Amino acid sequence: MSQRLEPVLLAVAAAALIAGGISWLMDVGDLAGLCWEVGTLFALVPAVGWVLAALRQGRAVWTSSSASRSAALWPCASTLPVP
Structure with missing residues (x-):
């Protein structure tokens, strides 16, 4: 991945997560x-x-660590309706 793209992805992700928190508070x-x-x-x-x-x-990739981080990054999964 491009060294220039990584900071942009981080900034967009952080801004979206912060905006979500502010929206939730409102x-x-x-x-x-x-x-x-x-x-x-x-x-x-x-x-x-x-x-x-x-x-x-x-x-080597620590797959359990990667999987747990992926699950932690999915906060909207707890808001999905359960049938």
Whole structure:
């Protein structure tokens, strides 16, 4: 991944997650969920790319750590309706 792209992804993810928190505090739950989903995607997609790149290069990847971080980054999963 490009060295120039990483700070942009971090900034977008952080801004979206912060905007989601502010929206939640202002009791705008739908907007908060959308912001958190966008922030999660901007954090999760590069993380998956980094894991795949490490595997292609033959480096060890701690998959349980990667999986737990992925689950922690998905706050909107707790807001989904249960059938």
